[in-house]
C-alpha cells in the first residue's frame with residue numbers, strides 16, 4: 001500500500017465500507033468509516049479540487065461526495081490511467097494537498113484481496129506528513145515591453161520518482177537553446193521565455209502565479225509556444241496548433257516544410273499551452289509524435305523509464321531552430 005502524495009497520515013480502526021461507482025458512493029453511509037474505492041469509480045485520477053485548468057464534473061462530484069461523507073480514511077485500488085497520471089501503476093487516485101481525508105492506494109490485484117474484508121472492522125495506519133512549499137517561475141524577456149509578446153514556455157519541475165528527461169528536461173533545454181538563438185533578436189515583438197515551476201505538482205503554483213500576474217495582460221500575447229515531452233528517440237517531433245491566425249499558420253507550415261524531423265501533431269490539452277488557449281490566445285504545443293499518439297497507453301512519463309536513454313538530443317536542436325526561425329518571421 002502507498003500513501004497518496006500530499007495526504008495526511010492516520011491511525012484509524014473502523015468498519016470498511018466500499019463503493020465502485022458514483023451511484024454507490026451517493027448511497028453509502030460512510031460516516032466515521034474507512035471507505036474502500038475500487039472498480040469503475042477509480043478508473044481516472046481525480047483532478048485536484050482547486051485545479052482550474054482542467055476539471056471534469058465527474059471528478060468534482062466524487063471529491064464532493066467524499067468530502068461530505070464523514071469518512072475517516074480512504075483506500076483506493078487503481079489500474080493504469082496514462083492520459084492523466086502518466087505511465088505509473090498503480091496511480092494515486094487522489095493527489096491533492098487541499099483534500100484532507102487521509103488516503104492510501106494499491107494495485108487492482110491487491111484490492112481484490114481486500115474485498116473479503118468489506119463490512120468488517122479494520123485498522124489503517126498511514127505514516128505521512130504534509131509540508132508546504134512555494135513555487136517560483138524563472139522568466140527572461142527581450143525587446144520592447146510595449147509591443148506584443150511571444151511567450152516560449154516549458155515546465156521546469158518533474159514528478160517525484162522520475163528523472164524527468166522527456167517530461168520535461170528536454171523542454172528546458174529547448175528554452176536554453178532559444179535564449180541563445182534569439183540573443184540578437186531585434187524584431188518587433190517582445191520575447192518572453194518562461195520556465196514554469198509546478199506543472200507536475202498538484203497546485204501548479206508557478207502557473208497560478210503567472211495567471212495572476214498576467215490577469216489583464218493576456219491580450220498582448222501574440223502566441224505561446226510550449227515545449228513538453230519533446231525529443232523522444234522514436235518518431236518525429238510534433239507541433240500541434242491551437243487557434244493560430246491564418247497568417248501565422250501559413251508561416252508555421254512554411255517552417256515545418258523545411259524540417260524533415262518535425263510534423264504537425266494532433267491537439268492535446270494536458271500541458272501549459274492550455275493556460276494560454278483558455279485565455280483566448282493562440283498556442284503551439286511542441287512534443288514528440290509518439291507520445292501524442294500513445295497518450296492513453298504509454299508507460300514512460302512519471303516513471304524511472306523517463307531517463308536520458310530515451311532522448312535524442314539532435315531533435316532538440318531541430319526544434320529550437322524551427323521555433324527561432326518561426327519567431328523571426330512573426
Ligand SMILES: [Zn+2]
Nearest residue numbers: 167168228229
Ligand atoms: Zn510535462
